[in-house]
Amino acid sequence: MFEFGYIQYLHLLWIIPVLVLLFWIMRRKGRKQLERFASSKMIARMAPMRSRSKPWWKYILLMLALAAIILAIARPRFGTRMKEVQREGKELVVALDVSRSMLATDIQPSRLERAKRAIVKLLDRLDHDRISLIVFAGEAYTQLPLTTDYPAAKMFISSVQTEMIPQQGTAIGAAIGHGINSFSPGEEKNKALIIITDGENHEGNAIENAQMAAEKGIKVYTIGMGLPEGGPIPVRGKNNEFHRDNSGNVVITKLNEGMLQQIAAAGEGSYIRANNIRSGLNSLFDEIDQLEKAQMKSKVYAEYDEQFQFAAWIALFFLVLEFFILERKNKYLANVKIFQK
Known part of the structure; x- marks a missing residue:
């Protein structure tokens, strides 16, 4: 060539x-x-x-x-x-909630935008670590497979929107199950699954899947996006209009801390609440840094x-x-x- x-x-x-x-x-x-x-x-x-x-x-x-x-x-x-390289690092899978409730502005500028900024900050801390991005709402999809191409990862993150998944809902269990299958097989000491969501889970298997991840050596961390008192969900493209239920009442979406704490405990990880004052990311980074690094498989670069x-x-x-x-x-x-x- x-x-x-x-x-x-x-x-x-x-x-x-x-x-x-x-x-x-x-x-x-x-x-x-x-x-x-x-x-x-x-x-x-x-x-x-x-x-x-x-x-x-x-x-x-x-x-x-x-x-x-x-x-x-x-x-x-x-x-x-062609040359082969060896390196040590961790594998991180980030599952980002893109359901409509993530548009709520109880955390400025919105839950989703704040979550995307948190992932970018995480990328800036990585070194020779592989990262994957999963987006989920009613279903879960891989947006970016495991990679060390951080600029490409940032580009994918910037393009994330709530319209990516038409099926609404917050299938945290499906996201955890999909995340488990996103890791490379083999070494089990260097893997972490980070769930970023408001915790409004619409499925009942999230805790069971988190326990399954822990059994496979995958630590599950949860970041709660939102405030306990919650906030309305803006309608895209319409100023000062919010989603309403069938009775015409404005829907208020609240952070479900209890659910996220249970998921993190089952996954042998920890829960962090992100709010307008602090994101709690530093403590998450510190915990992830404690993960044992493993020898990555040889990669061939042209x-x-x-x-x-x-x-x-x-x-x-x-x-x-x-x-x-x-x-x-x-x-x-x-x-x-x-x-x-």
Whole structure:
């Protein structure tokens, strides 16, 4: 496979035909000025060593050298080189609640936005750790498989919205079950499942699934997004309008701390409430840091072999060749006429 690292620099090649045209115009203008003072035969007698072709050859060599330099700057890459790396780290699976209740603004700017910021802060603390993102409402889906590509993870997090899952609800049990299957098989001492939700669980198997995770060596942590007194759920796209029940009353969504505490206890982890004053993330980070790191499986990375050196050597060759070509004729070869008797 072949590619350029900075392909945008190839646009500089358009300079070369412009420079060739300018050189031709200048040579033509200079020749016409000479012809005003003397004929071509007279000029040939006055300057017998003058060459009409060598300046062109010198200039062509300079243009070839410039083209090679531009190619070198564009960083051509050809072929691949494979290498294996080993590293130690933890595996974290974050399950983020994207149900409609996460739009409540009892935590500013909203529960969901505050949760997304918390995940970004977590990413900034990671080093050689793999992270996966699950989104859930009435169902649970993997948004991002286990990866160490933190910029990509941040991009996925920024795109999370409540409309991603049409089936409403808060299936914490399904999220835990899905999270258990998201870890890589093998080592069980370096895995943590972080559930970020307001705790309004609509299924009854969350505690059982948390116990199952603990049996597999996966610690389950819960972060409660919201306040106990709760708040209304804004209607997207409509200012000062809130979701209402069938009787027309404004729906108030409250943080279910009891449920989240039970889940964390069953999963041998801990519960943290995030509110407008503190997020509680530092204590979570400290606990996760205590997890024993394990040797990650060998990963194979493909890297391009840089080939700009060849273009640089070609440019140097053309420059040296141009340096040794004189603009006048060689006095030893000027009278050599191979095809004349």
